[in-house]
Amino acid sequence: MVTTTRPATRRDTPARWATALVRAQAESITVIQHSTSGIFFATSAGSLDLYRVRWYDCECAAGRSGDPVCKHRAAFREHCREDDRPCRPDAGRFRPHLR
Numbered sequence: 274m275v276t277t278t279r280p281a282t283r284r285d286t287p288a289r290w291a292t293a294l295v296r297a298q299a300e301s302i303t304v305i306q307h308s309t310s311g312i313f314f315a316t317s318a319g320s321l322d323l324y325r326v327r328w329y330d331c332e333c334a335a336g337r338s339g340d341p342v343c344k345h346r347a348a349f350r351e352h353c354r355e356d357d358r359p360c361r362p363d364a365g366r367f368r369p370h371l372r
């Protein structure tokens with residue numbers, strides 16, 4: 274019998290979110306919002322790339338591979354929490370082909 278469970282390292286746990294937030298802060302991941310569209314982006318630690326980020330997904334490599342936790346989303350969630358911004362769960366999920 275074949276099981277399809279996620280590896281323990283790719284689970285959505287409070288500990289992983291805490292670690293992701295520490296990494297985001299250590300790497301100065303910044304969340305910005307496009308003034309016209311309202312879309313949120315997170316900066317990349319190692320390049321000038323921006324990743325579109327939402328409450329439930331991120332377009333970074335981890336997000337695209339199905340990892341439920343990444344440092345960009347951790348930064349985004351913290352960004353939303355800080356000022357009680359209206360950026361909690363938005364409509365739909367990220368669809369790379371619909372940019």
Ligand SMILES: [Zn+2]
Pocket residue numbers: 324331332333334335336343344345346
């Ligand atoms: Zn990400």
